């Protein structure tokens with residue numbers, strides 16, 4: 001069995017950045033394992049532009065960003081395997097993968113970074129009553145069919161959920177000649193980026209039905225009609241607001257969930273909100289030596305932040321392998337009022353020069369303050385013109401403010 | 416006073432422009448340029464895919480090299496739909512030069528290898 005210092009599972013932007021960074025921090029015995037035929041992950045089906053503004057200071061398409069990121073990996077001659085699926089990790093870090101040429105293979109690592117991305121919520125996860133016809137699928141699936149296979153899934157399309165993938169697909173299908181009849185969002189505000197509302201819906205006069213949902217799906221064999229309806233502030237159907245729409249395709253863009261079957265089996269502790277593993281400031285999970293980054297840790301809006309996170313995970317995994325990571329002074333980081341989750345949830349300040357806390361707010365805010373407290377004491381306040389749950393926010397706290405830590409809390413309050 | 420959302424980057428700043436073309440709400444200078452352009456002649460980037468006749472992919476992703484006038488979007492899409500390519504082609508190859516005389520090229524956004 002071959003031994004590596006570090007095994008990285010997943011060759012998307014998170015895994016690639018982690019590999020490059022671990023290498024640059026002195027670890028050369030690395031194996032990255034990817035189940036698909038190409039490096040790049042989800043980026044390869046995201047042919048639209050809007051990637052890389054922070055990392056490369058220019059706006060790239062998904063495949064272009066993937067190409068730049070992978071070339072960094074290739075330049076360093078880091079080992080990687082494609083078409084290879086990891087199926088098991090044992091408690092002593094024996095990793096089993098399979099592929100056509102080698103069959104079952106086992107390799108062993110001192111540390112593992114799990115960067116396996118996320119999956120889309122399905123109809124099962126949101127339970128719409130009615131028939132189970134063909135023509136109902138997730139927006140990401142439709143995106144893969146269209147952009148990778150060149151196959152249009154339908155001609156009269158409705159989209160449930162205003163997540164970015166749904167908005168991007170609305171425009172994409174209109175450009176390919178489909179009629180997109182609308183997007184329904186159960187919340188009173190959109191979950192997608194503002195720019196996508198403007199350039200994907202408004203540009204093509206596609207209506208966005210806020211506080212609306214799909215109440216029923218109709219069709220024998222093939223999808224024929226959907227019934228949309230308004231909801232009240234408790235998200236309950238309002239009788240009499242039903243509207244029937246003839247469609248052949250319903251795309252679901254109702255959220256993404258971190259995907260971690262491998263390390264969940266190992267008993268890694270999962271965060272109730274993010275559904276990804278709980279990590280500390282070094283991106284280490286509750287199992288020492290297993291690190292996490294990217295969409296398998298928490299769902300990201302921007303690939304740039306995935307790459308940055310991968311870079312940090314790679315850096316800290318390298319430290320762990322070199323026995324330089326401290327874990328004896330951990331304190332908790334909690335979400336206070338107005339904040340739905342914080343990441344990381346623990347910090348040992350011996351490992352860092354500054355602490356970045358990522359978080360999402362619970363509802364849209366106009367002028368507001370982000371407040372960071374140590375115990376009851378406020379240590380940092382930042383004024384913001386607006387905050388929305390669909391955009392991940394971060395606060396960075398310099399180390400000199402992090403002395404005599406009790407526990408940290410992040411709050412958002414109206415200004 | 417006009418209000419709009421800057422779409423130049425995913426940050427999506429809320430912009431306001433007054434009668435004298437003074438722009439506020441922008442996080443970076445590109446927001447100013449966007450707001451003024453958007454009022455006089457709105458432009459958009461277009462991305463799509465073209466059919467691959469031989470190569471390691473079924474479809475090759477493409478993009479406009481620069482934003483094009485918004486009213487030309489569907490005309491440009493029609494031109495893109497006519498194209499078929501053969502590998503190998505390096506990334507950022509010109510697939511259609513000066514599409515519809517707009518001084519914009521259609522370029523590939525992924526490496527296409529031989530089969």
Ligand SMILES: Cc1cc2nc3c(=O)[nH]c(=O)nc-3n(C[C@H](O)[C@H](O)[C@H](O)COP(=O)(O)OP(=O)(O)OC[C@H]3O[C@@H](n4cnc5c(N)ncnc54)[C@H](O)[C@@H]3O)c2cc1C
Pocket residue numbers: 009010011012013014015033034035036040041042043046048049050051052084085086087115116117118140143164165168293294295296299300301302303304306425
């Ligand atoms: C549809 C969509 C649109 C987006 N639009 C934008 C945008 O406009 N701008 C922007 O900046 N960001 C955008 N993002 C966000 C950003 O692109 C992603 O968050 C980022 O690319 C995710 O990277 P990742 O490495 O975490 O996951 P992924 O790219 O999903 O990579 C995970 C990889 O792990 C592999 N894998 C999983 N399980 C296994 C296993 N058991 N064995 C081996 N390999 C495995 C998968 O095959 C995959 O390649 C978008 C995301 C999506 C989904």
Ligand code: SF4
Pocket residue numbers: 421422423424425426427428440441442443444445446447449
């Ligand atoms: S103003 Fe600058 S930062 Fe704001 S959305 Fe436009 S380009 Fe992005």
